[in-house]
Amino acid sequence: MRAARYYDQKDIRIEDIPEMELLPGTVEIEVAWCGICGTDLHEYLEGPIFVPPAGHPHPISGESAPVTLGHEFSGTVTALGEGVTDLKVGENVVVEPYIINDDVDTSKGQSYHLSKDMNFIGLGGRGGGLSEKIVVKRRWVHPIGDIPLDQAALIEPLSVGHHAFVRSEAKAGQVAIVGGAGPIGLLTAAVLKAEGLTVYISELSEARKAKARETGVADDVFDPREVNVAEKVRELTSGKGADVGFECSSVPVVLDMLLDAVKPGGVVVNVSIWGHKPAVDMPKIVLKEIDLRGTIGYAGDHPDTIALVQSGKLDLAPFITGRIGLDELVSGGFEQLINNNEHHVKIIVNPKA
Numbered sequence: 001m002r003a004a005r006y007y008d009q010k011d012i013r014i015e016d017i018p019e020m021e022l023l024p025g026t027v028e029i030e031v032a033w034c035g036i037c038g039t040d041l042h043e044y045l046e047g048p049i050f051v052p053p054a055g056h057p058h059p060i061s062g063e064s065a066p067v068t069l070g071h072e073f074s075g076t077v078t079a080l081g082e083g084v085t086d087l088k089v090g091e092n093v094v095v096e097p098y099i100i101n102d103d104v105d106t107s108k109g110q111s112y113h114l115s116k117d118m119n120f121i122g123l124g125g126r127g128g129g130l131s132e133k134i135v136v137k138r139r140w141v142h143p144i145g146d147i148p149l150d151q152a153a154l155i156e157p158l159s160v161g162h163h164a165f166v167r168s169e170a171k172a173g174q175v176a177i178v179g180g181a182g183p184i185g186l187l188t189a190a191v192l193k194a195e196g197l198t199v200y201i202s203e204l205s206e207a208r209k210a211k212a213r214e215t216g217v218a219d220d221v222f223d224p225r226e227v228n229v230a231e232k233v234r235e236l237t238s239g240k241g242a243d244v245g246f247e248c249s250s251v252p253v254v255l256d257m258l259l260d261a262v263k264p265g266g267v268v269v270n271v272s273i274w275g276h277k278p279a280v281d282m283p284k285i286v287l288k289e290i291d292l293r294g295t296i297g298y299a300g301d302h303p304d305t306i307a308l309v310q311s312g313k314l315d316l317a318p319f320i321t322g323r324i325g326l327d328e329l330v331s332g333g334f335e336q337l338i339n340n341n342e343h344h345v346k347i348i349v350n351p352k353a
């Protein structure tokens with residue numbers, strides 16, 4: 001089968017590789033669509049980061065570069081390993097792409113994503129969504145019912161937004177301010193809106209402001225060059241401030257704005273990955289008793305995220321901004337996202353095309 005293999009920084013090759021073996025307890029999936037993620041771009045430009053470098057096998061997967069890429073994918077079940085009886089061949093599914101030690105409790109309510117040596121399918125080994133087929137342990141396969149397969153490729157990043165929402169402990173009727181309308185900012189806002197919050201977004205880029213408006217994920221979008229966003233949020237909340245803030249930009253002034261914009265006793269969830277250590281306004285955190293919380297990946301979020309999409313409260317279609325075949329992965333996918341990133345949310349790849 002054809003697959004996109006990560007060898008090293010700036011070295012991704014489309015190759016023919018053997019299909020994966022269907023072992024007891026696993027599911028074979030024909031991949032329909034696979035999204036390209038910021039993490040993939042970081043591996044391409046600055047990696048290997050999550051990818052175990054050649055000669056340094058990952059402690060759980062036992063694999064090192066070259067590895068198959070792609071962790072945001074949907075597909076159709078084509079075969080069931082021995083003992084898998086609760087899925088059907090022909091059923092559409094997505095994968096929660098974790099590589100986690102067998103002795104970790106991965107049941108609902110457990111923080112299995114924080115376990116030692118956690119990595120991701122499509123980065124740390126065990127195949128990937130940028131190939132025609134993949135074999136995955138049953139635990140990580142989630143049925144999606146009649147959600148279209150192209151939109152379903154976005155359930156993985158949407159689950160990141162869902163987990164950020166869960167971490168915030170926000171409730172319907174509350175007010176959220178999201179800093180940054182890149183893919184994760186937009187998808188986090190989409191979850192918040194679907195969960196019944198009032199959502200404000202702060203963003204500089206014209207293209208991203210337009211996307212935040214046209215997708216309907218924000219009640220209003222503010223440009224920090226035009227308005228003092230924190231003041232504007234207070235104005236809209238009778239002087240109180242937002243209940244929750246979400247940092248989705250990894251820009252220090254955005255973090256400052258969020259600490260300013262949330263109410264005393266409010267919560268700020270950091271969703272973005274920081275390449276450097278920002279100066280944090282600790283006096284503000286102290287004097288307002290703000291909870292600053294981290295969030296990474298997801299744990300037990302996929303079923304609720306899928307249900308949210310099935311409910312019709314959230315439309316993933318407008319976030320798909322490009323569709324390509326596997327041969328165009330680098331030129332039409334990675335290079336597009338690097339050079340033209342403001343105009344894209346998600347480019348999805350059909351591995352069979």
Ligand SMILES: [Zn+2]
Pocket residue numbers: 037038039071072157
């Ligand atoms: Zn990702």
